[in-house]
Amino acid sequence: MSTVAQLIAADLDSPAAIPRRNGEPVFNEPWESRAFGIAVALCERGLFGWDEFRDRLIAEITAADARGSHSSYYGLFLTALESLLAMKSICLADEIERQVEIAAHADNDD
């Protein structure tokens, strides 16, 4: 098991612990597993540490709780990933917005 996977598997009850059902990770939609896979893959490439990502995620969860938001875990996971990518200048926020536009149009063209 990779170190990142070990860290994730060992985290059962912190606010950042991934959703599980009877011990198994739960992805409700395919994009959730993609978001998860992207974060782990970038972390394994050494672009950021898992604890850095987890801190971002906890900050997003805390902020969402404070404003009484009912965002899903992976919704916040994605927000945390975007903000860390921007903080590390890996992907800037406007680059992401532009790509979202492209993806939306590509989907409409299908």
Place this chain on the structure above:
Amino acid sequence: MSDHESDKSHHHPQPPSPAALRAKAIESLLVEKGLITTDVIDRVVAMYEREVGPLNGAKVVARAWTDPAYKRRLLKDATAAIAELGFGGLQGEHMVVLENTPTVHNVICCTLCSCYPWPVLGLPPAWYKSLPYRSRIVREPRAVLHEFGLDLSPTVEVRVWDSSAEIRYMVLPERPANTAELSETELAALITRDALIGVARLANGRASEPQS
């Protein structure tokens, strides 16, 4: 091309959600920057699923191995027997559990797209959804199983089950030898996703020995 089209209509009844678009956008941006490949993400997700395991399905199998009455109920009405353990979430589709024996080996697939018993097996592995698996497992199951490292004796009958929107299958693997002293929980830990799909048998040394 007709394959691809039927696949598409089956997969995308609705436009992707905003979150799905964002995830896709981030992925393609990172791929463009050469920081990541789609294959790497597939591998990470698959690895993670393998390590953490399809616990619900494993618990069902471990219970069936240790409780003959439960096993009978499971083979008769899997949907109800699985619900007994508190695993639901099936959306109207029926579960059917297929028992492997020394003479019959079952393997599941979905030739049309990627129908899969999510509530018991979790997320389908990437290869399960791939066209080569979907088309070849029906045509040449033994060759495909060989590529998974599973060589079955010619005397073992291979049955391939094609999932649909109405019926989802799971394989009940044979209980490995020398596991008589193990608890239900310990048994569950031995069970792999691939064995529940039917592309692997559970290792105990006996399975890989030539059957003469």
